[in-house]
Amino acid sequence: MTAARTGWALWGDRLLLAITIIVAALWLLPVIWVVTMSLKPNAELMRSTWGFIPYPFTIENYTNLIQLATVPRWLVNSLIVAIGMTLLVLTVSSLAGYAFARLQFPFKRTIFALMIAGLMIPEQAVFLPLHQMFADWGIHNTHAALVMPRVAVPIGVFLMMQFFRAVPRELEEAAELDHASRFTIFFRIMLPLSVPALTTLGLFTFIHAWNDFLWPLVSATDADMYTVTVGLASIQGNFAMSEGLGSVMASAVFASLPIVLLFLIFQRFIVAGVAMSAGK
Amino acid sequence: MAEVALRGVSKSYGNVDVIHDVSLDVGQGEFVVFVGPSGCGKSTLMRMIAGLEEVTRGDVLIGGERVNDTAARDRGVAMVFQNYALYPHMSVRDNMAFGLRNIGTPRPEIDSRIAKAAEILQLDRYLDRKPRAMSGGQRQRVAIGRAIVREPKVFLFDEPLSNLDANLRVQMRTEIARLHHRLDATMIYVTHDQTEAMTMADRIVVLRAGVIEQVGAPLDLYERPANMFVAGFLGAPKINFIKGRVAASQGNEILVELAGGTRLSALVRPGTANPGDAVTLGLRPEMLQIALDGPLPGRVEVVEQLGAVQLVYATLADGTTMVAELRDRRPPAVGADVRFALGPGIRHVFDARELSITLPEGDHQ
Numbered sequence: 076m077t078a079a080r081t082g083w084a085l086w087g088d089r090l091l092l093a094i095t096i097i098v099a100a101l102w103l104l105p106v107i108w109v110v111t112m113s114l115k116p117n118a119e120l121m122r123s124t125w126g127f128i129p130y131p132f133t134i135e136n137y138t139n140l141i142q143l144a145t146v147p148r149w150l151v152n153s154l155i156v157a158i159g160m161t162l163l164v165l166t167v168s169s170l171a172g173y174a175f176a177r178l179q180f181p182f183k184r185t186i187f188a189l190m191i192a193g194l195m196i197p198e199q200a201v202f203l204p205l206h207q208m209f210a211d212w213g214i215h216n217t218h219a220a221l222v223m224p225r226v227a228v229p230i231g232v233f234l235m236m237q238f239f240r241a242v243p244r245e246l247e248e249a250a251e252l253d254h255a256s257r258f259t260i261f262f263r264i265m266l267p268l269s270v271p272a273l274t275t276l277g278l279f280t281f282i283h284a285w286n287d288f289l290w291p292l293v294s295a296t297d298a299d300m301y302t303v304t305v306g307l308a309s310i311q312g313n314f315a316m317s318e319g320l321g322s323v324m325a326s327a328v329f330a331s332l333p334i335v336l337l338f339l340i341f342q343r344f345i346v347a348g349v350a351m352s353a354g355k
Numbered sequence: 356m357a358e359v360a361l362r363g364v365s366k367s368y369g370n371v372d373v374i375h376d377v378s379l380d381v382g383q384g385e386f387v388v389f390v391g392p393s394g395c396g397k398s399t400l401m402r403m404i405a406g407l408e409e410v411t412r413g414d415v416l417i418g419g420e421r422v423n424d425t426a427a428r429d430r431g432v433a434m435v436f437q438n439y440a441l442y443p444h445m446s447v448r449d450n451m452a453f454g455l456r457n458i459g460t461p462r463p464e465i466d467s468r469i470a471k472a473a474e475i476l477q478l479d480r481y482l483d484r485k486p487r488a489m490s491g492g493q494r495q496r497v498a499i500g501r502a503i504v505r506e507p508k509v510f511l512f513d514e515p516l517s518n519l520d521a522n523l524r525v526q527m528r529t530e531i532a533r534l535h536h537r538l539d540a541t542m543i544y545v546t547h548d549q550t551e552a553m554t555m556a557d558r559i560v561v562l563r564a565g566v567i568e569q570v571g572a573p574l575d576l577y578e579r580p581a582n583m584f585v586a587g588f589l590g591a592p593k594i595n596f597i598k599g600r601v602a603a604s605q606g607n608e609i610l611v612e613l614a615g616g617t618r619l620s621a622l623v624r625p626g627t628a629n630p631g632d633a634v635t636l637g638l639r640p641e642m643l644q645i646a647l648d649g650p651l652p653g654r655v656e657v658v659e660q661l662g663a664v665q666l667v668y669a670t671l672a673d674g675t676t677m678v679a680e681l682r683d684r685r686p687p688a689v690g691a692d693v694r695f696a697l698g699p700g701i702r703h704v705f706d707a708r709e710l711s712i713t714l715p716e717g718d719h720q
Contacts, residue, residue, distance in 0.1 A: 245440035248407050253454030253505075254428040263453075267444045 113137070113328045117319025124320065136325035139318065145298060146329075149306035153333075156221045156291070156302055157284035163226040164280045165273055172235025173261055177247070193229040199289070206293055216297045224290060225283075231276050238272040239265060274344040282334055303330045356541050357418030357431070357508035358383045359404060364413035366399055366565075373399055374565040376413070381543060386535050388544045390552040390588070391562035397545045400562070401511050404543065406430045418508055433502035434511040437518060439494045441486040447497050448482040451504045465504075472500040475537065476530075492523045499534070512544040516551065528554060549589050553577070561585050578716070583709040586637045592666055594703070595638045595677045601628045607714050609704070611636060615672030617650050619697070621704045627712035628704070634712075637703030640666070643679035645687060649696030653677060655687050669693065 080088060107127055112120060113136055114129035140146060174180070175187055205224055206215075214220045242265065250260045266273075291302045301309065307326040338345065359381040366374035374396045381387045389397040402408040404415055406427030414421050422430050441450050448469060455465045473479045476496040486494050495515060502510055512531070516524045532555050535542055546552055552559045553573045561568040561576065561584070569581040573589075580586035586594050599611040599619070607622045611634055621636065628634055643651075645667075653669035656676070665686040667679045679695060687693050704713045 243438060243440065245436045245438055246442065248405075248427075249434070249436060249440040249501075250442070250453070251407070251427050252405065252432065252434055253501075254457035255453070259457060264442055 109324050110328055112321055113324035115321055117321045120320045133321075136318075136321040137329065139322060140325050140329055143310070145301070145306060146303075148299060149301050149303045152218070152221075152295075152300060152306075153285055153303040155218050156287075157281050159218065159222045160225050160284040161277050161280045163222065164228050164231050165277055167226055168228060168231035168235045168276060169266065169269065169273065170261075171232045172237075173239050173265060175232065175236040176239035190229050190232060193227070194233075198224075202290070202293060209294065215294050216300045218300075220294045221291055221300075221302065225287070228280070231280070234276055235269065235272060238269055242268060271344060271347060274341065275347060278337060278341050278345055281337065285334055356383050356539065358385075359509055359541065359543065360414075360416040360419075361400075361404075362414040362416065364400070364403060364415060365411050366396070366403060366408065367411045372565065374403070374411075377565075377567055378413075379560060379567065379570065381541060383541055384539045386532075386542045386544065386555060386557045387560060388546060388552040388556035388558075389560045389562060390546055390549060391568075392588070393547060394564075395562040396565040397547075397562050398513055399565075401434075401513055401543060401545050404509070405432050405434050405511050407434075431508035432511055433505045433507035433509075434513060435495075435498045435502050435515045437514040439486070439498040439518075441494060441497055441501070443486055446483050446485055447478060447489075447500075450486070450497055451501050454501065454505050468504040468506070469500075472503040475503065475534070476500050491519050492527060495519065495527060496530075499531070503534075503538070508541065510540050510542040512542065514546055515544075516546070516548075524551075531555065550591060553589060559589075561588060579711070579713070580637075580703065581711055583635060583637070583705045583711075586703055586705075586711070590639060592640045592678045592680060595640065595643075595675075596705075597636045597638065597671070597675055597677070598673075599634055599636060601630050601632045601634055603630055604628055609634075611704075613651075613671075613673065614675075615652065617652070617672075619650060619702075621702045622714035623704050623712045624714050627706060633707045635705040635709070637705060638677070638697065639703075640678045640680040642698045642702075643677070643681075644696045644698050645679070645681065645683070645693050646696035647694060649694035651677075651695040651697075653693060653695060655689050655691045655693060658686050658689055660686070667693075669695070 104127075111127050111129045112124060114132055114134065116131060116133045116135065119131060171190075175183070209215050209220050246264060246268075247260050250264050255263065286304060287302070288304045288308070291305045292308075295301055295305060298306070298309070307330050311323050311326060359379075361377050361379045364374060364377045365372065377400060379387075389400060391397050399408055403410050404417070406422065406425065410423050415423055417430055417432070442453065445453065451469045451472065452465050455468065460468075469482070470479075473482060476499060478493070478496055478500055481489060481493060481497075486497065489497070495518075498515070515531070516527050519527060528551060531544075535555075544551075544555065556573055558570060559573055559576055560570050563584050569576055569585045571579075576585055577589050580589065583596065587596070597613055599613045601609050602612040602618060603610040604623075607625055608620055609623055609628050610618050610620050612618050613636075619636065651671060653671045655667055655669050657666075657668040659666040659668075663682070665681045665683060667681055667686055669677050669679070671677055677695070702713070703711060706712050
């Protein structure tokens with residue numbers, strides 16, 4: 076039982092709560108507005124876009140969207156890219172993070188400095204050479220082209236390195252005395268221990284990959300290779316004119332759904348992950 | 356079980372030498388304790404035996420074989436770490452089985468070894484628990500169990516009780532001693548706690564700044580310390596050191612004059628102290644008594660009542676603080692002027708280089 080708070084402390088709590096509610100509302104209202112509009116008939120929206128209650132109600136905007144032949148294809152593309160990128164980022168980051176945290180090898184400090192320097196280069200700065208390189212290889216309009224440029228993530232390597240560094244060295248020494256090879260130590264001890272860090276990194280990577288727009292826009296020029304974000308953007312202009320605002324909003328909700336689901340399922344890890352990257 | 360030998364072992368980190376030319380033999384089935392203050396190199400020495408640190412110079416031998424270039428996992432040693440180093444994501448059973456699985460031990464053999472270790476350590480009920488669901492003492496038992504199932508040639512304990520509370524430490528101390536008798540295993544134990552060293556060891560190795568100061572049975576070191584460091588490190592409360600000067604000497608006997616003018620006699624090895632030499636007397640607290648005609652005057656500063664004994668802290672005329680362990684339910688009051696008498700027992704004498712020049716007991720006339 077906690078003692079009841081009184082006086083100024085109580086008013087302080089109430090004020091804090093009020094501010095929190097206002098901030099939450101500011102964030103939430105546009106989202107609710109978008110969802111509401113997506114559930115209204117386009118004809119109704121021609122008259123007024125205001126209101127937070129979807130009345131008259133319709134799911135026509137969603138059915139229209141799903142009936143569009145290319146949408147499922149874009150969804151699959153997004154899933155392949157996001158899952159592929161997530162798996163590869165986790166593999167590269169955990170291996171490299173472990174190497175930086177625990178192994179001794181020539182030029183370790185230089186390589187680490189170079190990797191960290193990668194954090195400072197805006198991705199747009201390398202778009203032209205990257206695009207040219209992929210064009211030379213002839214791999215634009217493939218899933219590989221969408222995944223590869225995002226596999227080496229300095230912040231991921233850094234996050235995993237910090238995590239592995241925090242694992243007591245004695246644990247590895249105990250494993251060494253228990254006849255474990257370096258690989259056994261990595262796969263049987265370190266990786267299972269790093270599940271929370273891997274989950275966080277995986278979630279952020281997946282979300283980033285799902286929302287990614289600029290590179291897929293540049294690399295995937297064939298409509299069959301569009302990801303959801305690029306695909307929906309490509310039809311939004313037409314939609315807004317031919318079908319109306321409701322359809323545009325439905326496509327936005329539709330594209331966000333997987334991410335919202337991920338957030339709901341894994342929010343515990345996301346909060347822990349933010350705390351972890353801030354606390355170190 | 357195997358014996359361990361160190362031959363001129365040194366360890367350097369860059370230009371910094373942390374272990375200097377250490378040679379030592381640990382017999383088969385012996386319980387040897389490395390003791391010394393923080394940073395004396397005791398853990399480093401143990402880690403070199405384990406194979407977790409490279410040896411800069413000299414040789415480490417286990418069971419007569421040179422193991423300098425043998426990987427830690429192939430040395431046949433098991434180590435219990437200060438922070439237990441249990442694998443947090445594995446159950447107690449899996450923690451114990453991990454090492455055996457890695458060398459392909461058959462399943463029934465693993466099960467029987469775990470069952471045996473669990474019985475010895477009373478862990479039977481906890482085999483399916485994760486370490487985080489256990490208390491510090493239980494975790495330490497699991498760590499010991501993990502070492503036992505490996506049936507190693509040598510057990511290494513690196514300050515295993517430091518993270519436990521005082522009561523549990525005493526209990527685990529007894530358990531480890533009992534385990535040693537039961538397994539009859541070669542055990543090397545590192546601690547900074549002189550009580551653990553005194554109570555558990557067959558032999559104690561006292562280390563300071565990477566050098567062995569003295570090796571011997573606990574009571575030998577207590578009664579015949581080679582120097583002031585060993586005398587000061589072993590024994591609680593600590594031995595009292597009182598500076599003085601040799602006023603006269605005749606044969607084995609010297610007369611030491613203390614700062615306040617008090618003169619005390621002591622026996623030293625012939626020719627080790629001449630009139631005028633600076634010496635330090637070592638007086639164990641339990642040797643001191645309070646008597647009206649005692650030669651050492653002092654003023655009582657603090658009295659600690661421990662029930663069976665009382666610790667009386669007093670300041671001597673020259674400002675030296677001294678502690679006496681009395682068995683008197685009515686100790687003197689704080690602020691009282693008292694006189695300390697030296698009861699029967701060994702009076703330690705150290706020369707200006709802090710080495711003992713005390714006449715060995717058997718040579719007393």
